Amino acid sequence: MASTIREARYRVEGMDCASCASKIDTAVRRLSGVEDVSVSVSAGTMSVKFADENDLATSIVSRVGKLGYRLHPIQAGQASERKAAHVCSGHDHDHNHDHDHGDHSHDHDHDHDHDHGHRHDEHAHHHEGNASQKGETAAAAMGLHGHDHGPTSGPWWKSGKGKLTIASGLALIAAYAVGKTIPATEPWIFTLAMLVGLLPIARRAFVAATMGTPFSIEMLMTIAAIGAVFIGATEEAAMVVLLFLVGELLEGVAAGKARASIQSLTALVPKSAFVERDGRLDEVPAETLSGGAVILVRPGDRIPADGVILSGESAVDEAPVTGESTPVRKEVDDTVVAGTVNGSGALRVRVTAAAADNTIARIVRMVEEAQESKAPTERFIDRFSRYYTPGVVVVAALVAVLPPLLSGGFWDEWIYKGLAILLIGCPCALVISTPAAIAASLSAGARRGLLMKGGAVLENVGKVTAAAFDKTGTLTEGKPKVTDIVGFGRSEAEVLRLAAALEQGSSHPLARAILERSTADGVAIPNIATVNAVGGKGLEGTVEGIALFFGSPKAAAERTPLTADEKARVAALNDEGKTVSVLVAGGVIAGAIAMRDEPRPDAAAGVKALTDAGLRVVMLTGDNRRTAEAIGRQFGMEVRAELLPEDKQRIVRELKAEGFNVAKIGDGINDAPALAAADIGIAMGGGTDVALETADAAVLHGRVGDVAAMIRLSRSTMRNIVQNITIALGLKAVFLVTTIIGVTGLWPAILADTGATVLVTMNALRLLRPVRAV
Ligand SMILES: Nc1ncnc2c1ncn2[C@@H]1O[C@H](COP(=O)(O)OP(=O)(O)OP(=O)(O)O)[C@@H](O)[C@H]1O
Numbered sequence: 001m002a003s004t005i006r007e008a009r010y011r012v013e014g015m016d017c018a019s020c021a022s023k024i025d026t027a028v029r030r031l032s033g034v035e036d037v038s039v040s041v042s043a044g045t046m047s048v049k050f051a052d053e054n055d056l057a058t059s060i061v062s063r064v065g066k067l068g069y070r071l072h073p074i075q076a077g078q079a080s081e082r083k084a085a086h087v088c089s090g091h092d093h094d095h096n097h098d099h100d101h102g103d104h105s106h107d108h109d110h111d112h113d114h115d116h117g118h119r120h121d122e123h124a125h126h127h128e129g130n131a132s133q134k135g136e137t138a139a140a141a142m143g144l145h146g147h148d149h150g151p152t153s154g155p156w157w158k159s160g161k162g163k164l165t166i167a168s169g170l171a172l173i174a175a176y177a178v179g180k181t182i183p184a185t186e187p188w189i190f191t192l193a194m195l196v197g198l199l200p201i202a203r204r205a206f207v208a209a210t211m212g213t214p215f216s217i218e219m220l221m222t223i224a225a226i227g228a229v230f231i232g233a234t235e236e237a238a239m240v241v242l243l244f245l246v247g248e249l250l251e252g253v254a255a256g257k258a259r260a261s262i263q264s265l266t267a268l269v270p271k272s273a274f275v276e277r278d279g280r281l282d283e284v285p286a287e288t289l290s291g292g293a294v295i296l297v298r299p300g301d302r303i304p305a306d307g308v309i310l311s312g313e314s315a316v317d318e319a320p321v322t323g324e325s326t327p328v329r330k331e332v333d334d335t336v337v338a339g340t341v342n343g344s345g346a347l348r349v350r351v352t353a354a355a356a357d358n359t360i361a362r363i364v365r366m367v368e369e370a371q372e373s374k375a376p377t378e379r380f381i382d383r384f385s386r387y388y389t390p391g392v393v394v395v396a397a398l399v400a401v402l403p404p405l406l407s408g409g410f411w412d413e414w415i416y417k418g419l420a421i422l423l424i425g426c427p428c429a430l431v432i433s434t435p436a437a438i439a440a441s442l443s444a445g446a447r448r449g450l451l452m453k454g455g456a457v458l459e460n461v462g463k464v465t466a467a468a469f470d471k472t473g474t475l476t477e478g479k480p481k482v483t484d485i486v487g488f489g490r491s492e493a494e495v496l497r498l499a500a501a502l503e504q505g506s507s508h509p510l511a512r513a514i515l516e517r518s519t520a521d522g523v524a525i526p527n528i529a530t531v532n533a534v535g536g537k538g539l540e541g542t543v544e545g546i547a548l549f550f551g552s553p554k555a556a557a558e559r560t561p562l563t564a565d566e567k568a569r570v571a572a573l574n575d576e577g578k579t580v581s582v583l584v585a586g587g588v589i590a591g592a593i594a595m596r597d598e599p600r601p602d603a604a605a606g607v608k609a610l611t612d613a614g615l616r617v618v619m620l621t622g623d624n625r626r627t628a629e630a631i632g633r634q635f636g637m638e639v640r641a642e643l644l645p646e647d648k649q650r651i652v653r654e655l656k657a658e659g660f661n662v663a664k665i666g667d668g669i670n671d672a673p674a675l676a677a678a679d680i681g682i683a684m685g686g687g688t689d690v691a692l693e694t695a696d697a698a699v700l701h702g703r704v705g706d707v708a709a710m711i712r713l714s715r716s717t718m719r720n721i722v723q724n725i726t727i728a729l730g731l732k733a734v735f736l737v738t739t740i741i742g743v744t745g746l747w748p749a750i751l752a753d754t755g756a757t758v759l760v761t762m763n764a765l766r767l768l769r770p771v772r773a774v
């Protein structure tokens, strides 16, 4: 019987160790009716697809609860709001309470924020680039959210694991005190101390075993500790249990750090805003703002919402959100983004997005979802670690049994070595090696507006060998301006008037240029009877009884040939890098309009960075060949011009067939087929409102150089992952050998596991440093 499949997302409380994720994954996957599970340690979230029947959702929550983790559902579209509340609460998970908490601390936060804004202003005069950005980030983390480390860790000593570790530590100290003064008590007093920490671990081990993970690290710990007691190493057994608990705590802190990095973006949005209501100013919590509200942003304040400026002008420091260090001048009708810092002018802003949907919230949500979609390397490691642990258990058993049986070794000595090897079987460092690097790199990228939909994309971006760029709106600003109006058969004014009539309904960038110019010239635009877009060529229609065509010179010439003089005139304009559209009226060439679209400021440098990195770089454009070549020359790139959308797709396919790994960079509007055909489709936006849904990745802030920055980020992430895997496996190999030859014992083995996990996490966190501009 078929039933509907639904998908739910949860925030998982208490999931710190990477091996936790696979335990949860296995346990949930085994429930009948569950179709798919993906758990991300780095985001602390889980998505489940399951058949909507028999209270399956409740069973999922209770099953994971038995493993020792709490699930909190995340409602779609509400993820970041919920999370922000969580971040504030630290150890308390009552949502209502969280909101209260926010309100009470609201004044304090605001002051802090205000003062921070000024501080930053001063900073900006002395430092530039990364320095100021780092200042922002650190200050935001310390100032606004310094009191927490994400939802699950809280202050460590208040968490369940923290309390258990302290209790177990105190028990061990007490055991030393008693045991060393009254030696006769030693064997059992250390066993008692060990049990304080071991009992909860053993419980978790058995629950995990009944849910499909027999060789959890808890199980290995339990066997090793009990085994050690049997061979009389009670003191060491107690020590090992304590070290294991300390290691888990450290892992939790490290995991929290990666999580906090992306969540600290949310912290950039101030808590309160000044709203205009009936001519009065009211201070309200920023999260209650909705679209349409009018807010006042004082000089030096952080902007509390995405919006459009109604009045005032100012230089806005967008570094915290875009990574761009030079403040951007903003005036009426310009858009502002929540979390950026207003300069010296007061601004009245109309809010365009509710808190849960502002740019930052959307970025955070995207990064979190991206973390759940695993990279190929990560999947491989997951599969590998499933064999790794049982493999080590077999080796441990052989080491414990074979030497005494075959060559008459001492049982105690070899059992001890076998137990130590069991502890090497924890795959934590290995399992965390990839997701930690990917999480750090996704959030470092997001802070610069480089968004990638998941680990697989992040991994593949670095393998790109050819980059195909759209011209309009990608290499150029996408805001063409009319430069020349030429009358061939009709007057210039008449050419503009008729062209504008056709363009009224069009959303093409060229249409905007023409309408802008006709408004500026005060042209009275006639009504149109009919108009049709001729894909990639222009527009045709009837105005005042005259049949008109307005579009590319080539398409115009198909209707009515141009004279040699007319052709020469158009070509001359093209050679200046201008796009020319020709007007045909009543079957006669009437005139032409030339428009110029400025290249993006960093286009030449951005293309050069890609060429230097060894990529083949091509421009794909629907524009005229001469125009395209005039622009392409400035950037030193290969040009393919006069293409229809399907030609762009065909060229992408051809490049792939030649063996290139192709990235297609475009605005995603009329080149969607080409974006889809490429190995990696990258959407490029001039603002922050890029359609994130259409492509594999996005470059939000309209910098061509960011494509190279993204590729570099991906490559350094892959290098980081290789280092991590080497550290993880290398340390294990070393301790395997030192254990067998008897140089190290039980507790160095557990220390090595924790040490490797911490090293790997620290190494991955290096990727959090701001992404450099190209
Ligand atoms: N609405 C229009 N008004 C005037 N000319 C047009 C219009 N639409 C298309 N054209 C003509 O057709 C040509 C190709 O248009 P097309 O939309 O395929 O390319 P584009 O989007 O301008 O450039 P790119 O392919 O680089 O994004 C333009 O250069 C222009 O001459």
Ligand SMILES: [Zn+2]
Pocket (backbone or CB within 6 Å): 017, 217, 426, 427, 428, 429, 753, 754, 757
């Ligand atoms: Zn571990």
